[in-house]
Amino acid sequence: xxSRALHQAFLLLALGAAAAGCSVGTVLQRNGSAFFSTPAxxxxxxxxxxxxxxxxxxxxxxxxxTLLQIDDKVILTDPVFTETIGQFSRRQVEPGLLPxxxxxxxxxxxxxxxxxxxxxxxxxxxxxKVGFLVVPQxxxxxIPDLAFETVELPTWTTFERGGLRITAVPVQHNGFRWGIDGxxxxxxxxxxxxxxxxxxxxxxxxxxxxxxxxxxxRARFPAIDLAILPISPINPRSLVKSxxxxxxxxxxxxxxxxxxxxxxxxxDTFVNxxxxxxxxxxxxxxxxxxxxxxxxxxxxxxIGEQQVLVPR
Amino acid sequence: MRALVVVPLLAAALxxxxxxxxxxxxxxxxxxxxxxxxxxxxxLQLIPSPEVVVWNGAARFGARWQVxxxxxxxxxxxxxxxxxxxxxxxxxxxxxxxxxxxxxxILAGTLxxxxxxxxxxxxxxxxxxxxxxGDYLSGSAGGSLVHAGDRNGVAFDGGLHTLGGFxxxxxxxxxxxxxxxxxxxxxxxxx
Numbered sequence: 001x002x003s004r005a006l007h008q009a010f011l012l013l014a015l016g017a018a019a020a021g022c023s024v025g026t027v028l029q030r031n032g033s034a035f036f037s038t039p040a041x042x043x044x045x046x047x048x049x050x051x052x053x054x055x056x057x058x059x060x061x062x063x064x065x066t067l068l069q070i071d072d073k074v075i076l077t078d079p080v081f082t083e084t085i086g087q088f089s090r091r092q093v094e095p096g097l098l099p100x101x102x103x104x105x106x107x108x109x110x111x112x113x114x115x116x117x118x119x120x121x122x123x124x125x126x127x128x129k130v131g132f133l134v135v136p137q138x139x140x141x142x143i144p145d146l147a148f149e150t151v152e153l154p155t156w157t158t159f160e161r162g163g164l165r166i167t168a169v170p171v172q173h174n175g176f177r178w179g180i181d182g183x184x185x186x187x188x189x190x191x192x193x194x195x196x197x198x199x200x201x202x203x204x205x206x207x208x209x210x211x212x213x214x215x216x217x218r219a220r221f222p223a224i225d226l227a228i229l230p231i232s233p234i235n236p237r238s239l240v241k242s243x244x245x246x247x248x249x250x251x252x253x254x255x256x257x258x259x260x261x262x263x264x265x266x267x268d269t270f271v272n273x274x275x276x277x278x279x280x281x282x283x284x285x286x287x288x289x290x291x292x293x294x295x296x297x298x299x300x301x302x303i304g305e306q307q308v309l310v311p312r
Numbered sequence: 313m314r315a316l317v318v319v320p321l322l323a324a325a326l327x328x329x330x331x332x333x334x335x336x337x338x339x340x341x342x343x344x345x346x347x348x349x350x351x352x353x354x355x356l357q358l359i360p361s362p363e364v365v366v367w368n369g370a371a372r373f374g375a376r377w378q379v380x381x382x383x384x385x386x387x388x389x390x391x392x393x394x395x396x397x398x399x400x401x402x403x404x405x406x407x408x409x410x411x412x413x414x415x416x417x418i419l420a421g422t423l424x425x426x427x428x429x430x431x432x433x434x435x436x437x438x439x440x441x442x443x444x445x446g447d448y449l450s451g452s453a454g455g456s457l458v459h460a461g462d463r464n465g466v467a468f469d470g471g472l473h474t475l476g477g478f479x480x481x482x483x484x485x486x487x488x489x490x491x492x493x494x495x496x497x498x499x500x501x502x503x
Contacts, residue, residue, distance in 0.1 A: 087448055087475060120403065121444030132339075140342040140389045144407040144445040150389055151339040160337045178402065178476060180353060180503060184346045 039083075040093045042304035049306060050074065050103040056199050056225060056310035060301040061096040063269035064117055064205060066228055067306075070196040073164050076108045077192075077203050077228065078117040081125055086115035089270050092277070096304030099125045106164055108133045111205020112189035113142050113177040116270055120144060134159065134166055136190035142177055155190060156220075165195040169217045171207035173243050193221050199310065202227040202257055206266065208242055209249035214256040226309060227259035230266030232280040233273025240273065247284035251291050251298070261309055262298045269303065342391045347399040347503070356502040361482075363497035365431075367423045374431075376417040376497055383411040387441060399503055402476030406446030410438045413456070423493065428461040433484075437469070449474050458486050458493075465491035477501055 049067055051057045059067040064078035081099050084090045099122070108130050110118050120142075123133070127147040135143060137154040151159050153168035160166070168190040175188030194201045202217065202224045218224070231250040233240045245253060247264070254262040267280040281300065288298055299307055360375035383396040387407025396404060405411070417431040435456025443449035452471040458464065465488030473480035480499035486492060 082444070120447040124445055138343045138345045140391055141345040141347075141401055142403055143389050144387050144403055144441075145390050146445075149339065150342070150391060152342040152391075153340065154343075157340055158337065159339060160335070162336065178503070180350075180356065181345075181347065181401065183350045183352065184348060187343075 035084075035088065035090045037090075037092075039091045042094045042096050045094075045101075045304050046097060046306055047101045049097060049101060051306070051308060053312050054308040054310070055197075055312050056201070057306055057308045058226065058228070058263055058299075058301070059097060059306035060263065060265060060303055062091070062093055062303045064111065064230065064266050065095070066203075066263070066265060067097060067102070068194065068201060068228075070164075070194070070199045070201065073106045073162075073196050074103055075164075075194055075201075076102070076105045076126075076130075078111055078205065079108060079122045079126065080116065080119040081122040082119050085119065085270055089115075089272070091270055093269055093303050096302075099129075102126055102129050104131070105129050106131045106162065107166060107194075108148075109166065109192050109194075109203060110135045110139060110143075111171075111191065111203065112136060112173055112175055113139060113185060114206070115177070116272060117206060118142060118177070132161065134168075134192070135188070136168060136175065137187040138175065138185055139188040142188075153190065153192075154187070163196060167193045167195075167221075169193050169202070169220075170210070170213040171204060172210035172213060173206050173208065191217070193217065193224070195221075200224045200226075202229075202259060204229045204253070206230050206243070207245060207253075209245050209253060211252070211256055214253050218256060218258045222258065224257050224259040225261065227254050227257045227262045228265055229253055229262055231264040231284055232267040233275055234280060234283060235274045247280065247287045248291075250284075251287050251293060254293075254298070255291075260297070263301060263307075264298065342389070344393060345401070347396075347401055349399050353399055353503055359500050359502070361497050361499045361501070363417065363495055365417075365419055365423070365493055365495045367491075367493045372419040372421050372423070374417050374419040374495075376415050378413055378415045378499075378501060380405075380411045380413055383409050385409040387445065401503065402478070403445070403447060406439055406450035406473060406477050407441050408439060408446065410436065413437055413454070415456075417495075423460060423491075431458060431460045433458050433467065435467075439473070442472075446473075447476070450477065452480075452482070456484070458488070458491060460491060460493075463491040464488070465493075467493075467495075469495075471499060473499070473501075 057069040066077045068075040130148040132149045158167040171191040173189040175185040176182035192203045229250045231247045234246045363374045365372045385404045388404045415433040433456040437454025439452045450473045458467045465486045467484045467486035469484030471482035482497045482499045484495045
């Protein structure tokens with residue numbers, strides 16, 4: 001009951017802010033609308049995501065949540081299965097995979113502490129299916145004592161278990177969860193490179209355009225097969241540019257990383273910007289054409305869609 | 313010619329064992345987050361929690377503040393220190409913890425003629441997670457010593473907390489004769 005009352009209080013705040021006409025108000029207002037609407041269903045949701053015919057497969061669960069399979073290893077990125085993030089931002093689309101359908105997950109990767117990437121409720125739901133969880137430096141404090149082991153990786157540190165190698169790589173973002181903790185949570189954001197059986201995957205989490213960081217990652221990992229990169233929020237650009245790539249910058253990052261394929265993420269799942277539904281994808285497609293990239297290289301997945309990139 | 317044969321063999325011999333020796337690496341030790349009492353944190357602690365105090369059928373509005381000199385978390389990740397002083401991250405508190413607390417309160421008026429407007433509470437309280445390990449909702453229960461003017465009593469309290477404990481509803485009751493007060497507070501608590 002108290003949480004419902006607080007939700008309503010937040011919505012009133014949202015309406016007030018929206019009346020002031022600021023972009024933050026617009027985001028809050030759209031969240032208010034989404035809160036009272038039903039998330040769109042995912043047609044043909046996969047209930048057995050493990051593919052015996054795949055050496056490399058990726059399934060977009062929504063936002064930054066992806067299920068990666070490299071041979072017999074399963075990796076889950078920034079899992080969010082809850083109805084809301086931060087309690088008041090409700091998802092616009094159902095998760096592309098239900099927690100009950102998850103196979104055993106060898107590793108869960110958390111890129112940073114923001115509510116749309118670190119969902120404690122989601123981790124609680126899947127804790128008994130997870131081998132270990134990886135967080136950026138200082139991130140352990142926001143992971144309560146759950147069934148799995150938590151491994152903290154500072155930048156350029158590698159952790160290996162059962163042949164699965166995970167390296168924290170630099171990105172440009174911020175590491176706070178509540179804002180006030182930004183003063184000391186100054187390293188709790190990262191990207192990851194995952195290596196197994198000769199296949200290399202880059203997970204960008206959430207990042208601004210940081211060419212030096214992408215180039216440094218490529219220098220250490222010159223044969224990245226797949227880059228999973230965020231492409232939004234786009235607007236308000238002046239507000240988000242220092243922490244988020246837009247589609248144009250994401251494609252540049254893809255090229256700098258030298259990856260063979262890119263899967264775009266971090267759009268059209270929650271309201272966290274003033275971008276209109278479908279706008280990000282339209283911009284991406286325009287940018288792909290402008291930069292001479294095709295759908296063979298940039299694999300746009302629907303939520304719940306799985307693609308096998310390297311068949312067995 | 314011999315070198316052409318030996319070098320690849322040597323390389324293979326070196327590479328082979330290296331690959332075979334590739335083993336699990338120990339997890340790096342976690343970093344304590346180093347939460348500290350910054351100026352911003354201190355300023356935010358000055359935000360009062362509004363409350364209503366009922367005594368002898370009369371209600372008084374008031375405001376309270378709270379500090380946590382010491383907290384032991386049993387919900388925090390097992391790799392980190394369970395102790396905190398003053399600055400407590402929300403999940404560290406609301407995933408399950410016990411704390412010593414101190415709460416000064418000021419009323420808009422006195423409880424009775426001749427009494428102070430200030431109430432001071434100190435005691436022990438425990439938090440337990442109710443939804444998503446306390447990230448969405450947690451409860452709390454505790455007891456405290458109450459001091460108001462020249463009156464002293466014992467109070468019990470319970471609360472519900474959401475949004476990382478930034479907002480909560482706390483009710484307390486002091487059954488001590490002469491200081492039988494009921495308090496309901498909208499608790500605002502940031503770290």
